[in-house]
Amino acid sequence: MSWISYDATSEFPIQNIPFGVFVPAAGAPRCGTRIGDSVVDLSVLQKAGLFNGPVLNGSDCFSKDVLNDFMGMGQPAWREARAKIQELFAADNGTLRDNAELRGQAVVDQSSVTMCLPARVGDYTDFYASKEHATNVGKLFRPGQPPLLPNWTHLPVGYHGRASSVVVSGTPVRRPRGQTKPPDATAPSYTVSRLLDFELEMGFFVGPANALGDPVKMSQASDRIFGMVLLNDWSARDIQPWEYVPLGPFGAKNFGTTISAWVVTMDALAPFRCPGPEQDPTPLPYLNQPNERRSIDINLTIGIQPPGAAEPTVLSNTNLRYMYWSLEQMLVHHSVTGCNMQPGDLCGTGTISGPEQFGSMLEITWRGANPVKVGEEERKFINDGDNVHLRGHCQGEGFRVGFGECTGVVLPAHPIEDI
Amino acid sequence: MSWISYDATSEFPIQNIPFGVFVPAAGAPRCGTRIGDSVVDLSVLQKAGLFNGPVLNGSDCFSKDVLNDFMGMGQPAWREARAKIQELFAADNGTLRDNAELRGQAVVDQSSVTMCLPARVGDYTDFYASKEHATNVGKLFRPGQPPLLPNWTHLPVGYHGRASSVVVSGTPVRRPRGQTKPPDATAPSYTVSRLLDFELEMGFFVGPANALGDPVKMSQASDRIFGMVLLNDWSARDIQPWEYVPLGPFGAKNFGTTISAWVVTMDALAPFRCPGPEQDPTPLPYLNQPNERRSIDINLTIGIQPPGAAEPTVLSNTNLRYMYWSLEQMLVHHSVTGCNMQPGDLCGTGTISGPEQFGSMLEITWRGANPVKVGEEERKFINDGDNVHLRGHCQGEGFRVGFGECTGVVLPAHPIEDI
Ligand SMILES: [Ca+2]
Ligand SMILES: [Ca+2]
Ligand SMILES: [Mg+2]
Ligand SMILES: [Mg+2]
Ligand code: NI
Numbered sequence: 001m002s003w004i005s006y007d008a009t010s011e012f013p014i015q016n017i018p019f020g021v022f023v024p025a026a027g028a029p030r031c032g033t034r035i036g037d038s039v040v041d042l043s044v045l046q047k048a049g050l051f052n053g054p055v056l057n058g059s060d061c062f063s064k065d066v067l068n069d070f071m072g073m074g075q076p077a078w079r080e081a082r083a084k085i086q087e088l089f090a091a092d093n094g095t096l097r098d099n100a101e102l103r104g105q106a107v108v109d110q111s112s113v114t115m116c117l118p119a120r121v122g123d124y125t126d127f128y129a130s131k132e133h134a135t136n137v138g139k140l141f142r143p144g145q146p147p148l149l150p151n152w153t154h155l156p157v158g159y160h161g162r163a164s165s166v167v168v169s170g171t172p173v174r175r176p177r178g179q180t181k182p183p184d185a186t187a188p189s190y191t192v193s194r195l196l197d198f199e200l201e202m203g204f205f206v207g208p209a210n211a212l213g214d215p216v217k218m219s220q221a222s223d224r225i226f227g228m229v230l231l232n233d234w235s236a237r238d239i240q241p242w243e244y245v246p247l248g249p250f251g252a253k254n255f256g257t258t259i260s261a262w263v264v265t266m267d268a269l270a271p272f273r274c275p276g277p278e279q280d281p282t283p284l285p286y287l288n289q290p291n292e293r294r295s296i297d298i299n300l301t302i303g304i305q306p307p308g309a310a311e312p313t314v315l316s317n318t319n320l321r322y323m324y325w326s327l328e329q330m331l332v333h334h335s336v337t338g339c340n341m342q343p344g345d346l347c348g349t350g351t352i353s354g355p356e357q358f359g360s361m362l363e364i365t366w367r368g369a370n371p372v373k374v375g376e377e378e379r380k381f382i383n384d385g386d387n388v389h390l391r392g393h394c395q396g397e398g399f400r401v402g403f404g405e406c407t408g409v410v411l412p413a414h415p416i417e418d419i
Numbered sequence: 420m421s422w423i424s425y426d427a428t429s430e431f432p433i434q435n436i437p438f439g440v441f442v443p444a445a446g447a448p449r450c451g452t453r454i455g456d457s458v459v460d461l462s463v464l465q466k467a468g469l470f471n472g473p474v475l476n477g478s479d480c481f482s483k484d485v486l487n488d489f490m491g492m493g494q495p496a497w498r499e500a501r502a503k504i505q506e507l508f509a510a511d512n513g514t515l516r517d518n519a520e521l522r523g524q525a526v527v528d529q530s531s532v533t534m535c536l537p538a539r540v541g542d543y544t545d546f547y548a549s550k551e552h553a554t555n556v557g558k559l560f561r562p563g564q565p566p567l568l569p570n571w572t573h574l575p576v577g578y579h580g581r582a583s584s585v586v587v588s589g590t591p592v593r594r595p596r597g598q599t600k601p602p603d604a605t606a607p608s609y610t611v612s613r614l615l616d617f618e619l620e621m622g623f624f625v626g627p628a629n630a631l632g633d634p635v636k637m638s639q640a641s642d643r644i645f646g647m648v649l650l651n652d653w654s655a656r657d658i659q660p661w662e663y664v665p666l667g668p669f670g671a672k673n674f675g676t677t678i679s680a681w682v683v684t685m686d687a688l689a690p691f692r693c694p695g696p697e698q699d700p701t702p703l704p705y706l707n708q709p710n711e712r713r714s715i716d717i718n719l720t721i722g723i724q725p726p727g728a729a730e731p732t733v734l735s736n737t738n739l740r741y742m743y744w745s746l747e748q749m750l751v752h753h754s755v756t757g758c759n760m761q762p763g764d765l766c767g768t769g770t771i772s773g774p775e776q777f778g779s780m781l782e783i784t785w786r787g788a789n790p791v792k793v794g795e796e797e798r799k800f801i802n803d804g805d806n807v808h809l810r811g812h813c814q815g816e817g818f819r820v821g822f823g824e825c826t827g828v829v830l831p832a833h834p835i836e837d838i
Contacts, residue, residue, distance in 0.1 A: 122541075123582050128666060142665075149664050154607050155598055159666035160579040160673070163542050164759050165631055174632030176756035179574055179703065188573050190703045193756075212584055212675065213593030213830070217838055236756065245568050246561075247547060247578035248667025254579070255757035256631065284598065284609045286838040337595035337612075337655065338674035340583050411632070419636060419705040 002089045003097045004107070006036030011393050011402020014089055015271075017082050018262035018403075019067055019227065022113040029065035029116050034262055034404075035089055037110050042081075044106040050088065050095070053080040066120045067205075067263065071226045072343030074208045078226065082267055115261035117168045118229070119205060119344035124166055124257065125334060126201070126233060126348040127158035129325035131277070133353035136363045141241050153281060156325035156333050158347075161233075162254035166346060169230075169406045173256040175384060175413040178239040188242060192413040195237035195368070196382045199351040200302040200359035200390055202320055203231035203259055204327050206345040213338040218289055221328035224341065228269065228327075230260040230300075230390040230406035231348045237362055237381065259346070260390070260406035268401050272297045272394040277324050286336060287329050294328075295321045300352060300392045302359065304374045307385035313374045315364055320392075322354035384412040421508045422516045423526070425455030430812055430821020433508055434690075436501050437681035437822075438486055438646065441532040448484035448535050453681055453823075454508055456529050461500075463525040469507065469514070472499040485539045486624075486682065490645045491762030493627045497645065501686055534680035536587045537648070538624060538763035543585055543676065544753060545620070545652060545767040546577035548744035550696070552772035555782045560660050572700060575744035575752050577766075580652075581673035585765060588649075588825045592675040594803060594832040597658040607661060611832040614656035614787070615801045618770040619721040619778035619809055621739055622650035622678055623746050624763060631759040637708055640747035643760065647688065647746075649679040649719075649809040649825035650767045656781055656800065678765070679809070679825040687820050691716045691813040696743050705755060706748050713747075714740045719771060719811045721778065723793045726804035732793045734783055739811075741773035803831040 002014040012018065012034045022039055023029050030043040042062035045051060051059070055077045061070040070077065088096050096103050128134055131148070134157070138147030151157065167173075175196055181188035207226040210216050216224055233253060240252035276295030282288060298320040303312030330349070335341055351359035358364045361381050365371055368380035382388060387409045393402035421433040431437065431453045441458055442448050449462040461481035464470065470478070474496045480489040489496060507515050515522050547553055550567070553576070557566030570576065586592070594615055600607035626645040629635050635643055652672060659671035695714030701707060717739040722731030749768070754760055770778040777783045780800050784790055787799035801807060806828045812821035 138665075151598075151600075151607070151661055151664065154600075155662065157662070157666055158669055160581055160669070162579055162758055163582070164761050164764070165757075167631070174757050177634075178756045179570075181570075181573075187700070188570070188703070190705050212586070214833075215596075215838075239756065242570055243574065243576070244665070245570065246557075246663070246667070247576055248665070250577055250579070251752070251756035251758065254753075281606070284607070286609050333670070334673075337597045337658065337670035338584075338593050339581055339670065342583050345583070414633075419634075 001091045002035055003091050004035045004038050004089060008398055009400060010036050011400050011404060012036055013399045014086055015396065015399050016264060016268050016401045017085050018264045020118050020262045021066060021116040023116060024108060025112050031062040031064065031067055031070065033085055034110060038107050039110050039113050041106045041108065048102055051081065051084055053084060055080045066344065067118050068120055068344035071119060071205055071207050072209065075223050078265055079267065082265065115168055117166065118261065118263050121163045121166045121346045122342045122344055124161040124163040124346045125158050126161045126350060127156050127325065127330050128350040129156050129323045129330065130350055130353045131324040132322065132355060133351040133359060136353060140362060140367050156330045158330065158334065159248045161257065165254055166257045166259060169258060169260050171258065172409045172411045173234055173258065174411045176236050176239065176255045177413050177416060178236065178251050179242060180238040181242045192416055193236040193238055196410065197235045197237050197361045198302060198382065198388045199233035199235055200300060200316065200318065201231040201233055201348045201351055203229045203346050203348045205263055206341045207343060209342045210335055210340055212340040215335040215338060216332055216341065218286065218328065218332050221331045222266065224331060225266055225327055227263040227265040229263055230392050230403045232258040232388060232390055232406055232408060233348060258406055258408045260403045262404050264401060264403055269296050269394065271396060274321055276321060276326060279324065287332060289326060289328055294326045295323060297321050298392050298394055303389045304379060304382065305387040305389060306374055306377055306383065309375050312387065312389040315372055316358050318352050318354050318357035318359055320352060322357065323349055323352060382410055384410050386410050420510045421454055422510050423454045423457050423508060427817055428819060429455050430819055430823060431455055432818045433505055434815065434818050435683060435687050435820045436504050437683045439537050439681045440485060440535040442535060443527060444531050450481040450483065450486055450489065452504055453529060457526050458529050458532050460525045460527065467521055470500065470503055472503060474499045485763065486537050487539055487763035490538060490624055490626050491628065494642050497684060498686065501684065534587055536585065537680065537682050540582045540585045540765045541761045541763055543580040543582040543765045544577050545580045545769060546575050546744065546749050547769040548575050548742045548749065549769055549772045550743040551774060552770040552778060555772060559781060559786050575749045577749065577753065578667045580676065584673055585676045585678060588677060588679050590677060590827060591830045592653055592677065592827045593830045595655050595658065595674045596832050596835060597655065597670050598661060599657040600661045611835055612655040612657055615829060616654045616656050616780045617721060617801065617807045618652035618654055619719060619735065619737065620650040620652050620767045620770055622648045622765050622767045624682055624765055625760045626762060628761045629754055629759055632757040634754040634757060635751055635760065637705065637747065637751050640750050643750060644685055644746055646682040646684040648682055649811050649822045651677040651807060651809055651825055651827060652767060677825055677827045679822045681823050683820060683822055688715050688813065690815060693740055695740060695745060698743065706751055708745060708747055713745045714742060716740050717811050717813055722808045723798060723801065724806040724808060725793055725796055725802065728794050731806065731808040734791055735777050737771050737773050737776035737778055739771060741776065742768055742771060801829055803829050805829050
């Protein structure tokens with residue numbers, strides 16, 4: 001236990017120790033962690049000389065306005081920082097607890113800070129690693145054809161996404177306009193998107209870089225992943241089917257991707273490792289990975305909170321463990337041809353559906369055929385003013401390791417004639 | 420004419436004034452321009468107070484190690500800098516010519532410097548804007564189906580590429596390994612890519628940003644484009660067809676994209692504006708643009724120089740003017756759903772084929788069916804050790820505006836068993 005008090009449902013117990021970037025009430029952005037409802041300013045602790053271990057000693061990594069430098073320092077730095085923070089905040093440690101001045105500078109209430117993007121995202125990639133989601137989308141977008149393409153069980157299919165439009169939880173997202181062509185129309189038109197959707201995903205941040213031309217090997221992969229966030233890949237379902245052939249999603253996705261602010265480290269998630277789905281056929285040797293700890297048991301929900309509603313209505317419960325491909329397999333395949341991965345690069349898992357779980361409105365309402373109740377209202381897709389909430393946590397014995405919230409309110413589109 | 424001498428075939432006369440980043444014989448990277456065979460250190464001129472116009476006065480933009488800040492300052496800054504440089508280097512201007520000390524610091528031979536990437540590329544996007552190239556690839560990758568998909572004539576199809584692997588001319592590129600599955604094989608295998616290809620493209624750098632959710636309008640587009648480079652989109656043709664469905668090219672492309680070092684401004688290219696192909700059907704209003712100056716007359720060649728050869732053998736002559744979609748249309752469509760474009764973002768045009776011109780080995784040899792002579796040798800695709808050369812220039816009356824070289828040598832793949 002910590003000398004900071006929190007209850008058993010807190011997502012930020014001392015077993016978590018996520019990393020993030022925040023702006024305090026007065027001052028510049030800096031790196032922090034969160035315990036219970038407190039945000040800890042790691043730049044203050046670092047300047048006070050408390051990170052005095054062999055790896056971090058002398059570093060000013062936590063005074064930066066992004067975590068990229070820290071992410072690039074690798075496992076030894078991450079473990080040393082985590083262990084030191086857990087030591088300083090343990091119930092029996094007086095270093096900070098009994099130093100009112102330093103404690104007052106370093107520990108602030110979470111409501112007094114503004115969270116920022118945790119990293120400068122050099123490149124963002126989105127995978128498509130849920131077999132059930134890929135099958136559902138195949139049925140809806142390519143009716144009459146085999147829903148799962150032949151490559152899908154041999155490699156984690158993914159595409160390069162747009163890095164500039166990755167935003168932190170709480171950032172409003174503008175409903176897009178674009179080209180749409182219903183199947184029965186003879187020509188496309190320029191319209192406001194009517195079929196705005198979320199995709200319930202998780203993302204992982206890359207740690208140390210590999211050089212261009214030198215792929216990450218499976219034996220190296222787990223040390224190259226810093227941690228995870230919740231990720232909402234906003235998607236315009238009426239724009240997507242018209243534009244995405246043959247080179248993939250573009251404007252239907254690049255108007256916004258929302259991530260949660262706190263990056264939960266792979267060390268914090270390690271106790272929740274579990275097997276994933278059996279992989280048949282066995283992947284090629286460069287991609288092959290034992291199954292005992294291939295996945296992670298992370299409970300996920302998505303909900304919609306309409307304007308004026310007190311609470312979001314949860315529309316789906318799912319779990320990361322349903323993903324067919326693992327994070328390590330995604331990273332290895334991403335770099336197999338030599339692609340250089342860099343600290344702060346973000347990879348999305350793809351929509352996390354499951355055998356009976358759906359991670360998007362496209363699937364939940366089967367493209368609007370089966371509307372769902374949201375409080376007193378009905379939804380086929382997302383309305384203007386709706387706030388989309390993702391949540392996620394791992395359940396330990398008497399504690400939770402959680403991700404905090406990943407939210408975004410939909411702003412109405414700009415007028416269609418304003419071009 | 421300039422007091423720096425060069426002949427009529429120089430690609431860098433005083434009418435050009437490209438911008439780039441270089442490392443001098445001693446010192447840190449900084450911004451420069453090139454006139455004839457001389458590189459001009461713009462940070463020296465800026466520190467000497469010579470950029471004293473209303474926009475650039477007080478700025479240290481040329482002391483940076485990337486051009487992003489300058490790109491973000493917009494047309495007024497670009498025009499002021501260009502005009503000042505043309506003034507200082509005009510034959511009759513003695514300011515620098517007659518100041519031996521300052522001239523010695525600012526003007527160095529191009530052979531004494533190392534060129535760097537001109538910008539930190541936040542996001543890289545590749546379009547597919549040549550009708551002939553899209554048709555040829557469709558025939559080869561989707562035999563028996565209509566080669567051009569129905570959306571192609573309605574919008575500039577493009578995909579998000581990999582920013583981290585954009586490298587500057589002269590950087591070697593490692594032949595990739597990856598998953599391939601020939602049509603007659605029952606399962607994929609992990610192999611060294613045998614069908615390594617180039618794509619002769621051009622790229623443009625984005626200037627001032629638009630905010631997320633606020634698309635660039637056609638009326639704004641030309642002021643948001645800073646300048647152009649040559650671009651080689653290296654492509655593994657045996658990896659691409661297996662992996663690219665349904666989300667687009669990934670490992671077949673993300674191992675390297677080479678660009679030329681000097682960015683030629685849109686002002687330098689303005690005299691060479693010309694009509695492009697007629698667009699039928701007429702694009703939707705948000706994308707529509709008069710045709711008189713929609714394209715640019717830029718002569719392009721691509722050649723291969725095998726190890727030991729004195730010269731590259733030119734395999735194709737083409738021209739940017741064959742591109743169906745314009746740069747402005749690409750930019751507008753890229754942001755139509757609200758995507759925020761940022762200074763230093765790079766957009767590739769796609770392979771520049773033409774009615775009788777081919778911009779890739781895939782097309783030149785029709786996937787190996789018709790090998791070509793390269794000096795005394797024969798090629799179906801690119802061999803290890805081959806140096807791939809792109810060149811490009813606009814021909815004025817008595818002068819050229821050129822791009823310098825865009826080259827890259829292919830290194831042999833890592834051993835296949837090293838995974
Ligand atoms: Ca997605
Ligand atoms: Ca290309
Ligand atoms: Mg998105
Ligand atoms: Mg490439
Ligand atoms: Ni990117």
